[in-house]
Amino acid sequence: MNFPHYKQEVLALTLRWIRRLSREKFSMLFTLIQPMLFWLIFFGSLFQRTADIEVLQAPNYMSFLAGGVVVMTVLNNGLAGGVDLLFDKENGFLERMMSTPIHRTSIILSRYLFVMTITGMQILVILGIAFLFGVHPVTGLLGIAVILVIGMLFGIGLTAISLAMAFSVKSHGDFFSMLGFLSLPMIFLSSALVPLSAMPGWMQALAFLNPMTWVIDAVRPLIITGWEAAIPQVAIALVILAIFDAICLYGGAKAFEKAIG
């Protein structure tokens, strides 16, 4: 592999994703000021009165929700990460790119660079807004850095799932139905909106198997409890994410190979 060539390709492809986003004004607005914020602000305020502080183990519902909303943002971004390539596949742009002498992985890498950057920015926006509403992460800037790392690691696997779907579906209708089919249960069967202890037994069992739960349970103490509680949770989450990413990347690579060769 010729490194200067690889760099030239990846930068050019990444620039294209950025250009596309900046030309789609509405999409940019909704990407950067995500609907997720509404979850945080409206849901946070709405359920403040009904939420039981004892059950939440948090000073208020919004501070409980902040971690969940951060991870939901990662989920949405990751699962939508393949959409642009899906359109490229459908309109022949992917074929055009594949007929040039680029390294097969540079398209994927450019997509990752782009999705991860956007995700990181969104996490910061959400934490910033939460800050304005009085949610001050107790572990400080270092804690925020750890949240970013965990978020990115989760995003890697999710983007791989999305890319695998984009390369293997027959039509974009299929893609979007699968997206809905995946993302809602991942959110509701996790500790994003309520703690596991408040769930009926069968839901708890399912949420337990959901990697999203483990990610949220690592992010949340970084915001509301402190290092002591957070460190073991972060350690568990890192192990689970390593396994999760390995499986997703393997599946993604297979799907890519099958579609592109």
Add this chain to the structure above:
Amino acid sequence: MNPAIEVKNLGKTYGSVTAIDDLSLTINPGEIFGLLGPNGAGKSTTLRILITVLKPTSGTATVLGHDVVEEPDTVRSLIGYVPQERAIDRFLTGREHLQLLGDLYHLPKAQATQRIQELLKLVDLEEHADRTAKTYSGGMKRKLDIACGLLPNPKIVFLDEPTLGLDVHSRLRIWDHIRQLRKQGITIVMTTNYLEEADQLCDRLAIIDQGKIKVIGTPKELKAGLGGDSLSLTVKESQLDKLDRLSEGVKTLSFVRNIRTIDNGLDIRVESPEKSLPAVLEVANRIDCQVDGIEYHRPRLDDVFVSFTGHALKGEYPDPVEE
């Protein structure tokens, strides 16, 4: 002379659909080679295999001596491709498309900038280069597509239906560009389902139908192979019963090579139209058969197509589509 492209027993199936079947052909350096065939004949499939984005199910193909399956990277660096569908990103400007491709072909920046300027001029898009492609007409998108294919200064250019949907003026311009490219020594492989295009532009062509090559040759050879000029004669409906006798009579004429009965008349292949026209009419007079019309034409590619595939190619130029 080494061939530019060598295809041997190439096959591609999609599940139970056979897209191309046992295709063999050789393309010489510096020629314009056309694949002529109706929709679904397998033209794009053949091209996709040659540009390495599709793997054949059987057979081999080499481009400038490099196997498309074994050495795809080498092949990709030697060719340019203009796909059939307009592979355009609506959110990028024309210039940005070319810049992106410049980087994908690893051109140094200065060289790319100069080349982009040349190409924008060539396809007449200079004025529109900095507008996003969603504001382009169909023809403008097509021209951008072609510029993208030429950007890497390739040894071989693959054009999939280059003039589909263009107006007459643009089509002639594109034909000019293609001839220009040949002058520079570039080999051109193109597909078309327009007979006129194949006839006027291609040095050699392969007629392809249902995944198989029916015949390969220069347009001239193919037409000559049909055996002479054609005389189409139609009779009034009331005279149809006399057609057999007319056919018998015409057959005895010395310069007639071949006769086919068509719907309401005869299709006669003749050596010399000057002599045959009066002689045929005389036969008709003798048996008192009233002729409705008689038409003489030099052999056309349509006739070649019909004679090799058994059906007509409905490839008339449609009205240009503007999007």
